[in-house]
Amino acid sequence: MVLSSASARSATERGLSAGELAVTRHLLVHGPATRGDLGDRLNLSYASMSRLARALIHGGMASEDLEPASAVGRPRQILTAVPSARHVVGCKLTADTAYAVVCDMFGDVKSTAKAALPEPAADGMVPVTATAKVVAQLANKLARRVPSLDGIGVAVGGVVIDRSIVREGTFLGWRDVDFATPLQERTGLPVIVTNDVTALAREQLWFGAGRTHSTFGLITVGAGLGFGLVREGVAVEHLIDNGHLLAHAPIDNRGPRCRIGHAGCAAAYLNRDDIERHASAAAGRPVSFGDLIQARSAGDDVATGWLDAAARALGHLVATFAGALQTTCIVLAGEDVAALADSAPMNDVIADRLRPGLDETQRCTLDIITTPARGAAVVGIQNVLGAA
Numbered sequence: 001m002v003l004s005s006a007s008a009r010s011a012t013e014r015g016l017s018a019g020e021l022a023v024t025r026h027l028l029v030h031g032p033a034t035r036g037d038l039g040d041r042l043n044l045s046y047a048s049m050s051r052l053a054r055a056l057i058h059g060g061m062a063s064e065d066l067e068p069a070s071a072v073g074r075p076r077q078i079l080t081a082v083p084s085a086r087h088v089v090g091c092k093l094t095a096d097t098a099y100a101v102v103c104d105m106f107g108d109v110k111s112t113a114k115a116a117l118p119e120p121a122a123d124g125m126v127p128v129t130a131t132a133k134v135v136a137q138l139a140n141k142l143a144r145r146v147p148s149l150d151g152i153g154v155a156v157g158g159v160v161i162d163r164s165i166v167r168e169g170t171f172l173g174w175r176d177v178d179f180a181t182p183l184q185e186r187t188g189l190p191v192i193v194t195n196d197v198t199a200l201a202r203e204q205l206w207f208g209a210g211r212t213h214s215t216f217g218l219i220t221v222g223a224g225l226g227f228g229l230v231r232e233g234v235a236v237e238h239l240i241d242n243g244h245l246l247a248h249a250p251i252d253n254r255g256p257r258c259r260i261g262h263a264g265c266a267a268a269y270l271n272r273d274d275i276e277r278h279a280s281a282a283a284g285r286p287v288s289f290g291d292l293i294q295a296r297s298a299g300d301d302v303a304t305g306w307l308d309a310a311a312r313a314l315g316h317l318v319a320t321f322a323g324a325l326q327t328t329c330i331v332l333a334g335e336d337v338a339a340l341a342d343s344a345p346m347n348d349v350i351a352d353r354l355r356p357g358l359d360e361t362q363r364c365t366l367d368i369i370t371t372p373a374r375g376a377a378v379v380g381i382q383n384v385l386g387a388a
């Protein structure tokens, strides 16, 4: 199924040269700029910059306008990225649902759609071909809401290699599943598959924390803890430890046990499944994370205790991650983060971890940003533009 005639552009037309990509990326991330400024920032000669500007304008990726007349000197030409030059679909797969958005080149969401995924088979595996069909149908539906569709980004929980193969799809029961190829065959579009937290890190690199910090960490809190990071402007694609060294960092060895048996590790306090398991066991009835939030609002001390403990664990994770990465910037995301982040227990832990010693004068504050996720779409844009 080829989605539209416009999407049948050749790969060479879709991809940009390294120079074109550098200019486009700069315009997308930092906004409009003059040829002179771009040349200075990107270390390009006047001649190269003029050639790249012409190519981008000709290709519809950028437009150039005279800046309003200034008091001094001649008005200058300002180069601006054209948001509608490319559109991509970003799709996040959970255990049972595909959530899709279609975005322009700035990552602005133009339309959304979702669909149920097929039921898992007897072996616990969500059928791959049927899932590709669901995602292709969503892309097809969203393609009608934009002038043309240029690519698809898919984000899944778990380990993904080569930007196409789901080595361990945590929620889908997938092992070594190539998901990019069947989707590419169905849609005729370039497809990139990434881990959902890596996708978010790559999105933040262009459109979030990466604008002000070349190195930052990302923690997602919800059904499982996720970690992503950008070092010196490069998103790390694959974690060496699947996040275990951070998730299972000890906090209090008198604390509750995590699923794999540590007493009082960060996951034991912060993983939604673990919190629910401990709170339910203590209450003698099933207690969900949502129940705890509601009970806390009603002034329940026990619920407040569980959530404060989770918030303190998050504070420890933020402090440990920032210290190991030597960055002042940590980004927080995920379904459960709003209930825990920027709370007094979290902030107190971080302040205490940063407290200088008796003879020390150096002080540090952390820049902790909470963000919604739209990672899959932005990775799709980066892929379509040919960004590494």
Ligand SMILES: [Zn+2]
Binding pocket: 247, 248, 258, 259, 260, 261, 262, 265, 266, 267, 268
């Ligand atoms: Zn643990």
